[in-house]
Amino acid sequence: MANTTTYLGLIPLLPLVGAAVIGFLHLGTCKGERLPERFYGLLACTAPILTFLLAVKVFFDLRGLPVETRFLSQEVFTWFKVGEMDIAMGFLADPLSSLMLLFVTFTGSLIHIYSIGYMAKDESFAKFFAYLNLFLGSMLILVLGNGPVVMFVGWEGVGLCSYLLISYYSEDRSNVLAGNKAFIVNRIGDFGFVLGMAFLFWAIGSGGFDYISLKANAHMLPEATVILVCLLLFLGATGKSAQIPLYVWLPDAMAGPTPVSALIHAATMVTAGVYMVARFSFLYAHVAAVGVFIAWVGIITALVSAIYGMYQDDIKKVLAYSTVSQLGYMFAGVGLAAYSAGIFHVFTHAFFKALLFLGAGSVIYAMHHEQNIWKMGGLRSKLPLTYKTMLIGSLALAGCPPFSGFFSKDEILYSALASGHTGIWLVGVLVAGMTAYYTFRMIFVVFHGSPRDAHAFDHAHEPPAVMTVPLVILAIGALFAGFLNLPALFGGSQQVTHWLAPSLAEHAHEAAHSTEIIAIAASVAAFFVGILIAWRKFGQGAEEPVFRGFASFAYHTFRVNEFYDVILVRPYKAIGGAIANFIDANITDIPAQVIAWFYRQAGSLFKLLQVGYVRAYAIYMIVGLSVMSLLLAQSFK
Amino acid sequence: MFDNVLSTMIFLPIVIGLAVMLIPFGSNAARRIGLAASLLVLLLGVRAYFSFTGSGQLEFAETRNLIETLGIAYRLGVDGISFFVLLTGAVLIPIVFVVVRDRPRAFYGNLLITAGAMAGAIAACDLVLFYIFWEIMLIPIFFMIGLYGGPDRRAATIKIMLYTVSGSLLMLASIIYLGAAFHAHFGVWSFETIALTGLDLSGRTATLAFFGFMLAFAIKIPIFPLHTWLPDAYTEAPAAATFLLSAIMAKIGIYAVIRFIMPVFGPELVHYAVPLAWAAVIGLIYCGIAAIGQKDMKRLLAFSSASHMGVLALGLFCLNIQALTGSIFQIMAHATSTGLLFLLIGMIEDRLQTREIADLGGIARQAPIFAFFFAVALLASVGLPGTSGFIGEFLIILGAIKFDTTIGIFAATTLIIGVCYMLWMFQRVFFEKGNDRTAGFTDLSAAETLAFLPVIVLILLMGVFPQPFIARIEPAAQNHIATVQATGRTSGQIALDHTLQQH
């Protein structure tokens, strides 16, 4: 078959091998002298760069294929086959996964390089890169998997790496707790994912459980099953992509090293949920109601986390909530069947959010691991390059034309308006304004005004080139990535949308140009209002505010964590304790106690016979023998 | 030697075990002899693996008459299911002899005898022979817990004995009933499992006999609410005994349901599948939640093990090919991961004289290799894809959904429950700051690393390439499903039988 390849499997394999090699070298040398960091750094960057080259090859190979059969696949081996279930360890590259592949390997490579600088002199340098490579391998399995089960391997794999990297500084309990939280919350999502897969399998899985077969057989599904499967899979997505009600783990995940936040918790892993919904667009497109539900969940998440973002004082927390918020936009997009718009936002977001995180990493690095923005200020003069690149990233995030975020966000908002969901659109515009506000609040407080901590300010310095070069490259991406999908209004031809079309079951929402202009005008206006308020409040320096009332409530993220703690975590632990300390020993144990009681009663009955005198036993013997003899005599008669 | 490979695998450890107990070797010599014997058994097992065809029929069969008039014979043989259970034991047992050091020689002797008796119970094809091995298996366990266990060992020993012996007695009654039924039907005595498959049982007595067997196996597995012996026994037993109990003995319970109940009591199993599946699911949730309330690592793991056994048991009662194959696969997967975890915890206890979670911390920093091995086993235990734990769990959940949607949904909660207590424990023990006690924790020695490495590789291998294993299991599983369905009059017909009997 023209579509089969032999190199697709290599793409996830390379980082996995890298992880294994680095891991074993690390474990092998952990008792003696460690190998030099330079060696590990080179080793760690090899696999990501090679995979990026392969990703480029995949892209060009796909371009060479006709649109109708534009996919590459490889079945490496039969993974498991039981009855009608036949799962191959197979990989599929179509336009959708190739796009994901490109930016995952691209940002992945850059962040690997950046980490060499950021993690320098860390005592388990090698371990960090082993995890990072393992993450990349898992992420690529997720993206390239040819069916839900293979995708699930990557899905759980990235969750594991996320856990390991969040709790990377494992001496500190709060970091490990954040890791635990991430893993457990993700597992709640995975619960939905597994059930979704199971229902899907029993409905149409016997005809093959890879995307191509599923897509071909999807028409046989009854609508109820589609709704059920879609909702269950979406539960998985809310876990991985931090949406209401499972978003709580992502802000805590900032406990990990900053490159991890950039790679896993901003650019790649957290967008897996959006990717999954787009991947299953052949199901989601059939149930518009579920789509609208998803869109509402997304936009409300966007709103709520934007509110949180406006009040945070930790630079990484601001960015974390903005990530949750942007993910909400993406779900609004894919929910309204504007799959390509959602994926395009994933794509641009990867650039500017990775850039912002890495920039924040530079700031933190320069400030000697200070993350509170109210301890910073005036850093513009000390970190000019970081400032410039972060400014580009912020403009992109805030949706300033013509930066990349503007085009992708606008496309989502436009499709909300065009499809007649004015409510979603209005909330979206509001969130756009809030985004501009909190982004520039951060920029102004950190880089403008006068230094708040003179000592830290004096020691601040621009990080080494190994960290700044990735910043510059990402800034270029954040600047220009939007032009790849320039709408017709601006004389573009929506190349990304066209590229993705074969993979997605998209309904294009056609509307008049006037609608598009209204959408754009509203977004731009929101951007300017947001940035203006931020300038008025923080532009010339400001003191750390004291939060009262609603602001305090928002600063504490509406006390959702405490709420979950009270209604879920504590009861669960209490039940566990009750079972362990009381129920199991006193109630469930009753059968055993009844048996024991029975034995004991029987025992005390027979005990009466055991008088302890030899002659008593002799009497028993004689009586017994006599009875037996009598019986024997009887039988001989 | 290879002509009677099964007999050798059974009696070699038993004979050497007795010899070790009787002849006054030093402790180290006894351990080495045990290691040599178990490696020899492993070698035989590996050799047998290559001549094993996996046809679904009994292979390596041996038959000798024991009591001809009663049709009791020494019958051995393995098919795809039993062979893998047998191999799992053979692979795991040598590790114990590497890791568990400085114990009295009788301890090693007991270990060897248990190993042999377990192999016997797995390979036996005659109910009476099976019963004998089933009981022999318990005797060394009795001594190991009772003599070498923790502070509350007496109570734990009495509990496990009372429980299991009560179950076994009911099973003995059922075995005799089956033999008598066979005699009544065919005019000759036989306790051969394959012959008994031909019996057409019905009515109340058959149901009683079914429960006789089921209860014995349910206690051994254990299925909720018959699990209460397990936390005490697992906690008080020395690590090696816990390892044998969790990794092999519990699995023999699962295996016995497949081997003895499915072919003979198909209709009854079909009839009672739903309540049994519920018991399994409740057990998996109940024990999983109980695990979070534990303060002792080993006890936590004991509850975790009980919770996972609920998953395995559920796989049996779903009566479809996915779930059953998943269960059999999980027998191996769970034996390797949980067995490893218990041994590693045993090492923590040996080195630090404590198992209290609160007393530990920061071990990952002190002993990265140890932590890595522990983490791999832990991840397999929570069913992470890429490790052996995922395949079985996934297949069982899939089968459970087909069997009964509600049960399936509850079964899938194992994904969440498992990580909660495991991560909590891992955090307290391996992460966070160390203390004075854990500061002296030494990492695995080269020999210990080498002993564990094959199992770690096996865990990953079974996760990535499960198909070679599944291909050998599936035909046998398919046979069993087919038998159940063939003898399986529908539950409606069973109800009819009951009413007919009453008139």
Place this chain on the structure above:
Amino acid sequence: MIHDYLSLSILLFCLGVLGVISRRNVFTVFMSIELMLNAANLAFIALARLHESMDGHVLALLVMAVAAAEAALALAVVILLHKHTGKVDTNVFSLLKG
């Protein structure tokens, strides 16, 4: 004729049984056991004579040998018991009391 022998044998046996049951001195109990063995021997010999076969004789000899061996062992045990407790009263040895 044979009846007399057998009657004597039964009488002796019953005496032995009574002795085992009623006496408290270990030595007396022991001697009573010997009495029972000899009662059995008498029956063996008498019946051997009746059937004119050597089987009874063989068994009688066997019983004697057993009795001798038993005596050696039992007396040793009794001496040890006496050493430990200073008593030869069977009522003292009631460790098996439930």
